Amino acid sequence: MSTYYASLFAEAGILLLGALSVYIILATGQLSLGNAAFMAIGAYLSSYLTVELGMPLTPALTVSAIAAGIIGVIVGFPALRLKGIYLAMATLGFGEMMRSFFINFPAMGGSGGFHGMAHISVGYIWAWAGGILVVLILVERSRVWLEMQAVHDDETAAGLVGLNTVAIKVGAFGIGAAVAAISGGLFAHHHVYIEPANFGFERSIDFVLATILGGSTLGLGSLIGAILLVFLPEFLRPIADWRLAAFGTLLILVLLVRRQGIVDRTLLRGLTFRKAAS
């Protein structure tokens, strides 16, 4: 595999984890436009642990995920009071807040960025991304996921059938934040240089875009969305200057035709049924 393709695959794996972090929170009916903040926490904390403290990467990522998860839970509580577009705005604000925090945090290089991380392979990135995706696909068939779906569909009814909606929504924020932190840690050790501008609003939007494009009702959707988002603009290179416009047009068309994204449960059931029949 050429370095060019290897780096695209690495980007796709990192984006997949970012998209999954949005998807997990979205599964409880909460839209977060600030997940790049959790990514930044993961990137900076894991880099500090490996570079300054000499910790191996895998435990460093685990520690970062737990730390970001705790911050996610803390953010999740005020988020309970907000819904829809207001929640989206508040998370956006949180994202910008984190970014400016790192700009003004000289211990980690401030706006100049931070470097010194050891480069990691595409295989390592996909071991994390693939592993988390597989676990998530199993969890999607679980009792906990049904509870999340219930909260997503009708929070009041979910509470009245005995579900602890607060724990479910806050928990989803925590887990989503942890997954975003893994994405950030892998990003930092893939690019071996990070700066606050890496974790801005556009990054959060990329995550949401990958989730919505691929299919926001299945973890598999994030995989498809992440791959399309990374590879499609590259395949459109022959049309040169028009490629981003073409990409945008394709995106709008997909969403016009399939509001739920490219894959959903019905499509998946149709595919498996046909396979079983043949």
Add this chain to the structure above:
Amino acid sequence: MSAPLLQLSEVTKSFGGIHALSAVTSGVPEGKIVGIIGPNGAGKTTLFNVITGAYRADSGTVRLNGTALNGLPPHQIAREGIARTFQNIRLFPSMTVWEHLLVAQPHRESWWRRLLPVGWGDPAAQVRAVEVMEFFGLTDLRDRPAKSLPYGMQRRVEMARALTARPKLLLLDEPVAGMNHDEAEEIRQLMLKLRATGLTILLIEHDMNFVMRLCDYLYVLDFGVLIAEGAPSEVRTNPRVLDAYLGKDE
């Protein structure tokens, strides 16, 4: 008579200056079907919302088996043993009938087992879901999205969802609204079977024929005030009830 399963004492709830419930005191004895009737806006659904914790009462107490429920969040009240259905059906649009029956059951498993695929976990939950599904005649519709079913079937799914949790008390908010006579009769038969198993039911209904033939005891609410109570035959002839429904002769 022993202490009732559900006891309301002096329950009051206002919205702004409007008294939705004024010092409502009533009891629901165990193993009975009790009806709440009254004109539109009498406070019937508000009463359900106070019992289930969706609203908090301004004053007064709600007790289930002697345990005070005031101030508990809805999910804890549900776990104490109260399940309900809604006047305008509230099913989960993304879920199949089967999923509705699983999700409403209180879980007995550790958190990590609840993260495993449903089929790998607690078989008791599935046995219960099958049992309830058969009782309500939903077995053939198991994997259909619940929201795609005809109206009468959606009401059944809602009742089934409430029952899978094995509640002590079932609250039904207009269970036969919009149903024809035959469908309502089927529901009535199901309710009688449930009563025979020892379940206690409190229901709101406008279909007087249904209420009179099903309930053991009735409460009549009008503008948040309990104006009458008694066996259906007594309530039917109570002059205050007739006034509330038909208007008073001045």
